[in-house]
Amino acid sequence: MTYRVCFVCTGNICRSPMAEAVFRARVAEAGLDALVEVDSAGTGGWHEGEGADPRTVAVLEENGYTIDHTARQFQPSWFSRLDLVVALDSGHLRALRRLAPTEQDAEKVRLLRSYAHPSPGHDLDVPDPYYGGREGFDECLEMVEEASIGLLAAIREQVEGRAA
Template identity: 85%
Template sequence: MTYRVCFVCTGNICRSPMAEAVFRARVADAGLDGLVKADSAGTGGWHEGEDADPRTVAVLARNGYGIGHTARQFQPSWFSRLDLVIALDAGHLRALRRLAPTEQDADKVRLLRSYDPAAARGDLDVPDPYYGGVDGFEECLEMVEAASDGLLAAVREQVEGRAA
């Protein structure tokens, strides 16, 4: 049975597609391709149908990640098919938990940086780089990469637990 993870930010053109691309690479490197699927969405539909922000694509490409992405809005009905919903900041976390049809679904929502043992516990947000320069996208990638190993370890534990 496939373990499904969805990364969620505001418009699904910067942070969440970046997190999706990095996590997919980690999953592939770990040999879990057939067992773990990742995608992404936004809390709002402002950019539905658009590609990822060109700065996201450029920063990912410079760091060896590929991306093919079309923005979409997260739907509450998706909770039933997802195992984990990863919010990129506290605002997304609150919004997603409000959308959750059940308490069990709300429990599926986690902050990405909560998987980074080096992250300061008081601030687990990945800042939105949209209104800034490329430096913000580079900083976003660093945060995403730092949390992705811990996220992969947690997902691997769940996947192996299912197989047992």
């Protein structure tokens, strides 16, 4: 049975497509690509149909990741088919939990950086790089890569638990 995860940011052109590309690579490296489906979306539809921000694409490609992306808006009906919804910041977390049709669906929503095992009181948001320069996209990639290690471990545990 496939484990389905969706990364969600604001417009689905910067942070969530970056997280999707990085995590898809981690899943493939772990040999779990037949068991884990990775996707992304935005809380809003402002950029629906557009590709990822060129700065996102550049940072990913320069770091060895591939991306083929078309932005779309997260729909509440998706909760029924998803196992995990990964929010990139606390605003997305709140918005997604409000969209959740049931309490069980709301519990599927987690912050990406919560998988990075930060120290208490540490900010768990991945800052939006859209209005800044290139360094914001590099910082975003570092945060996504760091959190992807813990996320992969958590999902591997879930997938192996299902197979048992």
